[in-house]
Amino acid sequence: MSEPSRNGVTRREFLKIAGVAGAAVGATGGLGGLLAACGEEKPTSTTAGTVSTTATTSGPTTSVSAGPEAGEQIKLGFVTPLTGPLASFGVPDKYCVDRWKEYIGDGIVGGDGKKHPVSIEVQDSQSDVSRAAQVAGDLINNAKVDLLMVASTPDTVTPVVEQAEAAGVPIVSTDCPWQTYLGQNKEYKWSYHVFFGGxxxxxxxxxxxxxxxxxxxxxxxxxxxxxxxxxxxxxxxxxxxxxxxxxxxxxxxxxxxxxxxxxxxxxxxxxxxxxxxxxxxxxxxxxxxxxxxxxxxxxxxxxxxxxxxxxxxxxxxxxxxxxxxxWWHRTFPFKSSLTGETCAQLADDFEARTGLQQTAPLLHYVVGEMAIYAIKNATDPKNKESLLAAIEKMKVDTIVGTIDFTAPLVTPTGSGPVDYPAGPGHKTKNVYDHGLxxxxxxxxxxxxxxxxxxxxxxxxxxxxxxxxxxxxxxxxxxx
Known part of the structure; x- marks a missing residue:
């Protein structure tokens, strides 16, 4: 006969009850915790986010799926001209940010296997070069962002990229012809860019x-x-x-x-x-x-x-x-790497949500795709060098087409800044041209x-x- 417990339930009866209720037991306590409370020691093994608990008695075996381990919060910053004479470029950006947040939900599983909550802080450059540099500095030094995103003309992109380079923060950018993005620089360390060229x-x-x-x-x-x-x-x-x-x-x-x-x-x-x-x-x-x-x-x-x-x-x-x-149009034959939506579906959704006509800067959606790719592929998404390494090896099909920083560089046709074949390709170390x-x-x-x-x-x-x-x-x- 089984030994009765002090509350009148035998160990065997307890195991039967626990076998039915095990799925409702929280992963932090788990069935093993309940059994330990009854005085019976339980060996446990943990693999790839699943806690597996096996009883040493003849009672049932219970597995509790805990999901990925929780990781640290990852902070993204996005600089865009929401006001001022360049504000037309920023019109779709609230929509893009909303769509990124919807995809992120309660977190992203990074390349480290952990699920990281992700926040996005948006700053308005007010269409001013100095202001763009200032808010980028605020995002880097005060908000402590892990990765920056920026879009909309050299007046926004260039000062933000320069701040990121100086501070050693990874940054992805678009909507600035790639020659003016590079300026007098032959290459950058921390910055990668997707846009057409001269x-x-x-x-x-x-x-x-x-x-x-x-x-x-x-x-x-x-x-x-x-x-x-x-x-x-x-x-x-x-x-x-x-x-x-x-x-x-x-x-x-x-x-x-x-x-x-x-x-x-x-x-x-x-x-x-x-x-x-x-x-x-x-x-x-x-x-x-x-x-x-x-x-x-x-x-x-x-x-x-x-x-x-x-x-x-x-x-x-x-x-x-x-x-x-x-730059971008509803008829282009591409799909979002996040949701699988076609260009036509993204344009339709933008128009349905905002009541506005599709506009070329919906292309800004791509910097969110790039940032999320980096998080998913970085072996340590809280480490800036690790994020950079993921961006350097980026090869992904996006809403603007393929981005492949691993592809061979396009051979120039001369020594001038526009002496390159027109059309898509890996034009310089830091630039993937999506065509026009x-x-x-x-x-x-x-x-x-x-x-x-x-x-x-x-x-x-x-x-x-x-x-x-x-x-x-x-x-x-x-x-």
Missing amino acids: EDWITELWACYEQLSTNKKVGAMFDNTADGLFFSAEVPKFMQARGYTVVDPGRFQPGTEDFTKEISTFKKEGVELITGNMIPPDFTNFWKGAAQQGLQVKGCMIGKALLFPDSVDALGPIANGLLKEL GGAQWLMQGGKWTFDEVPVDNTAAPYMDKASLQPIKPLPIATS
Whole structure:
């Protein structure tokens, strides 16, 4: 007969009860803890997050799945222009952060096998270079972030990358042409970047203009920013080598309201094409002034300003037919590495949640993919060198296509900064170029005032060529 316990339950009866209730026992105490309380010692073994407890008596065996061991919190920082003249770039960023947080949930299992809670702190650069550097410093020194993310033009990306490099903090970035991202640096230690380069943008400009019948005279509108200075040096060389004449009245300061001088020069020289680099408010002033002063051109492709639906919406019918670079679009054949969503599904979800039209900077979603990849693949996600090692070996299919920092470097075609083959590839140690297409804003009577219609894939071979529409010359009459 079994020995009765002091509360009238035999050990055998207790084991029967425990066998039924074992699944409800917490992993920290476990069945072994209950048995030990009854005076019977239990050997335990733990493997890969599962606590297995086996009784030495003839009673039942109970396994309790505890899940991964809890790891330390990992802190991510994200710098973006939510206010100021670059705020259009930051429009989708709240959505991106929300989607990252939804995926993260209560934590991510890192390369160390532990489940780490992950927080994301967002800082607004206010579209100011000094402010971008300041908030990056705050994230590094006060918030003690483990990894930084940044997006949106050299005015945001460059100062944040420089802070991360100086402090020895891993950083992933996008939305800054890769030559201006590198600046005078041949390479970085802590920073890795995904975006197109000058060779892609200039190639798309030329390819789009080749579709139009013109006198090949191009008016240049490049501002006095890092992007403007870079492209004002490279575009004329590229276009002149292909039979175009570039009329350049010189740099102008962002925030300029009156472009009468430039418009008068273009009219005098008979330009039929316009290119340049402008922030949205500046282009609005320029294009309205051009219409009022009778400047007639057949094509216009401007970097930055024409990326956004709200920019062309603000111009109304005179924006019909403007050209733009196409960094990212709902028709691209890629999927999220986090959720498996296609580009079309991500664009639809953004529009459903925000009530806003899909915008190119939804591409910023990729820095979250990169950061999460680093956590999952770092052998110690709380160690910055370990995070860096994971980024250096990154090979992952994302919402912007494949990112492969292990791929061989693309061979340059010359010694100049844009002397690279246009299109995707591992351009430098720290840069993976995702390529670039061309599109035209057209009023087609659909849900949105303007549709972003793909028109060229010269630097984006992954775009479906059969779906491209021929470019329509300006001006385009509206009904």
